[in-house]
Amino acid sequence: MNDAINKEKRKYSILLISLSIVLVISMFISLCIGRYSIKIGEIIFYLFNKSINPTSYNVIKYLRIPRILVSVCVGCALSLSGTIYQSLFNNKLVSPDLLGVSQGASVGACFAILLGLSSVMISIFAFLMGFIAVILSLLIAKIIKNKSNIVLILSGLAVGGLMNSLVGLMKYLADNEMKLAEMTYWLLGDLSVVKMTDFYILFPVLITFSIVTIIWSHKLNIVSLGYKEAKSLGVNYKLTMIVLIIIATALTAVSVSISGTISWIGLVIPNIVRLIVGSNNKKVIPVSMLLGSIFMVIVDTFARSISPNEIPLSIITGIIGTPLFIYAIYHRRKEL
Numbered sequence: 001m002n003d004a005i006n007k008e009k010r011k012y013s014i015l016l017i018s019l020s021i022v023l024v025i026s027m028f029i030s031l032c033i034g035r036y037s038i039k040i041g042e043i044i045f046y047l048f049n050k051s052i053n054p055t056s057y058n059v060i061k062y063l064r065i066p067r068i069l070v071s072v073c074v075g076c077a078l079s080l081s082g083t084i085y086q087s088l089f090n091n092k093l094v095s096p097d098l099l100g101v102s103q104g105a106s107v108g109a110c111f112a113i114l115l116g117l118s119s120v121m122i123s124i125f126a127f128l129m130g131f132i133a134v135i136l137s138l139l140i141a142k143i144i145k146n147k148s149n150i151v152l153i154l155s156g157l158a159v160g161g162l163m164n165s166l167v168g169l170m171k172y173l174a175d176n177e178m179k180l181a182e183m184t185y186w187l188l189g190d191l192s193v194v195k196m197t198d199f200y201i202l203f204p205v206l207i208t209f210s211i212v213t214i215i216w217s218h219k220l221n222i223v224s225l226g227y228k229e230a231k232s233l234g235v236n237y238k239l240t241m242i243v244l245i246i247i248a249t250a251l252t253a254v255s256v257s258i259s260g261t262i263s264w265i266g267l268v269i270p271n272i273v274r275l276i277v278g279s280n281n282k283k284v285i286p287v288s289m290l291l292g293s294i295f296m297v298i299v300d301t302f303a304r305s306i307s308p309n310e311i312p313l314s315i316i317t318g319i320i321g322t323p324l325f326i327y328a329i330y331h332r333r334k335e336l
Helices: 002-031 038-045 054-088 099-114 117-145 149-173 179-187 196-213 217-223 227-232 237-259 263-276 280-304 313-331
Strands: none
Touching: 002 038, 002 054, 002 263, 038 054, 038 099, 038 237, 054 196, 054 217, 054 263, 054 280, 099 117, 099 149, 099 179, 099 237, 117 149, 117 227, 117 237, 149 179, 196 217, 196 280, 217 227, 217 237, 217 280, 227 237, 263 280, 263 313, 280 313
């Protein structure tokens, strides 16, 4: 028995180490690839603080590194958020925008674009409206006075529908030249304008909430069993639900406010991970975070490399994510 447990632990440790190595390699390759290609030697010289071509230096420092770091954080945050939501509601078809956070963020961003505000203000408006959308979803569920998770999900769908209508209205009011194009691009996901300040905002939030979620992973396992089981095992069901919903919402809101709406990651990655390591969130959470980061780095590298004009991220995530999701559904069809 102990040998079997130790073997499983070794396999899991090897998986984590392997994914970490793949992440570092994918980040290094991403530094080289783009419309302006950079030689490996130049990157090594840059890392060791040696002089290189000024153009390569500026591309690495001001464009590639901030973008890669933010893509790692966004992929990690959306995957973690998806894992939390799917476990809380015991539904593997749930995504991070369940309670309308992405749709609310879209309203905030489009409104800021319509007003002609700066990229910083666009992010702030997106973040605030994302949280407002979630608060509306929770308030509607509370007014209905039904403790069922289905009511909360339906409330989120209603708020999401309202927010999508408001986005449509603002796209209708926008001029056809600049603002409409900017809105459309933001709504499909874009990391072309990120800076190191975005990373400095996102990283502390991600680290803090990741640590809390990993520590509470056993509670997440218990809560996914339902109210009665959680109560019998001594877990405060309501408090755990509220705290984890706030964490998942904050992760999604901060990510979306910086990157725009990016589909599929929070839905597909947790399902793929469960095929690999099972349903225990103590194992699922770290692997989801690593795999989500790798996926996002690869997607962003493709988005800025395969065409003269940058391709919006959600187009790439949809093309890659759809077959992966179908594969995950097929292999988990008996559990759905």
